[in-house]
Amino acid sequence: MKQIYTILFTATLLICQLLTSTPAFSTDKGDTFTLAIPKEGWPPYIITDTNEPCGIMLDIINEVANCTGKKLHIEYYPEIRSQLMLAEGRVHIQPKAREWVDKPSRFQWTDPVIDSTDVLIFRKEEAHLDNKPLKDLSVGVILGYRYPTLEPLFEQGELRRYNVNNTDNLLHMLHHGHIQAAVTNRHVAEWIIMQSPDISIDQFVFGKAVDSVPYRFALTKAKPMDDFMSLFNKELSAMKEDGRLQEIMNRYH
Incomplete structure (x- = not known):
C-alpha cells in the first residue's frame, strides 16, 4: 500500500514540475498581486517542495491569472503573520476558508472554490x-x-x-x-x-x-481588489462549467 501511495505521489510531483516549467508566478513588481502561502505548504492544495509551487489552489489561481492577464508573486509567511499582513495590505491574497479565521470581516472573500x-x-x-x-x-x-x-x-x-x-x-x-x-x-x-x-x-x-467548509481566497481590504475579485469569480464559474476545475483536481487525486 505504501508503495502505491509513493508511486502516486511521485507521479503528481512530476506533473507539478511539468506544469510549472515556465514560471507562472511573476516576480515583476510592476502590476502584480502578492499571494501569501505557508513555506511548508498544505499539500495537495499548496505544494512548495517542487521547482515551482503548485497544488490545487495554486493551479486554480494561476489559471485565473493566465486567463485575465494578471501576474502573481508568491511570498512565504507563517499562518498568523500572513493574516496580519493581509489585513494591512502588505500582501493581497491568501488561500483560506472564512470559517477558519477570527474576524473574517477583515477580508474580502471570493466565491467558494472547493470544499x-x-x-x-x-x-x-x-x-x-x-x-x-x-x-x-x-x-x-x-x-x-x-x-x-x-x-x-x-x-x-x-x-x-x-x-x-x-x-x-x-x-x-x-x-x-x-x-x-x-x-x-x-x-x-x-x-x-x-x-x-x-x-x-x-x-x-x-x-x-x-x-x-468552502475553501476560497481571502483578499485584502486595504487595497483596491474589487476588479480582481470580479474577474476571479467570473473565471472560476467558467472553469467549473467547462471542466477545467475538475481537470485540476484530478491531477492530485
Missing part, C-alpha cells in the same frame, strides 16, 4: 475512540485555525486543545501518542503520510467528519 473537509484521526489501536462521545480527549489542531464544531468543546474544557504548526508535526505527535486525536483535512493527511518514511497509512484510522 475542505476536516476529519478526526486516531491511532489504529485507539480506533474505538471514534465511536465514543467527544469528551476528555487531547486533540491536536493546526495553530491559527478555528473549528466551528469543536470550538465550544474546547472553550468548555470538554476537549483539550494542542496547537501544532503543521500537519506533518500533527501526525507525528499522534503517532507517538502525545495526543489522542488529530483534526485535519483528510487529503492533506494522506499526502503527508505518502512521503513520510516513518509513518504509514495503516497506522491510522480516519474517523468522522468534523467540519466541511
Whole structure:
C-alpha cells in the first residue's frame, strides 16, 4: 500500500514540475498581486517542495491569472503573520476558508472554490475512540485555525486543545501518542503520510467528519481588489462549467 501511495505521489510531483516549467508566478513588481502561502505548504492544495509551487489552489489561481492577464508573486509567511499582513495590505491574497479565521470581516472573500473537509484521526489501536462521545480527549489542531464544531468543546474544557504548526508535526505527535486525536483535512493527511518514511497509512484510522467548509481566497481590504475579485469569480464559474476545475483536481487525486 505504501508503495502505491509513493508511486502516486511521485507521479503528481512530476506533473507539478511539468506544469510549472515556465514560471507562472511573476516576480515583476510592476502590476502584480502578492499571494501569501505557508513555506511548508498544505499539500495537495499548496505544494512548495517542487521547482515551482503548485497544488490545487495554486493551479486554480494561476489559471485565473493566465486567463485575465494578471501576474502573481508568491511570498512565504507563517499562518498568523500572513493574516496580519493581509489585513494591512502588505500582501493581497491568501488561500483560506472564512470559517477558519477570527474576524473574517477583515477580508474580502471570493466565491467558494472547493470544499475542505476536516476529519478526526486516531491511532489504529485507539480506533474505538471514534465511536465514543467527544469528551476528555487531547486533540491536536493546526495553530491559527478555528473549528466551528469543536470550538465550544474546547472553550468548555470538554476537549483539550494542542496547537501544532503543521500537519506533518500533527501526525507525528499522534503517532507517538502525545495526543489522542488529530483534526485535519483528510487529503492533506494522506499526502503527508505518502512521503513520510516513518509513518504509514495503516497506522491510522480516519474517523468522522468534523467540519466541511468552502475553501476560497481571502483578499485584502486595504487595497483596491474589487476588479480582481470580479474577474476571479467570473473565471472560476467558467472553469467549473467547462471542466477545467475538475481537470485540476484530478491531477492530485
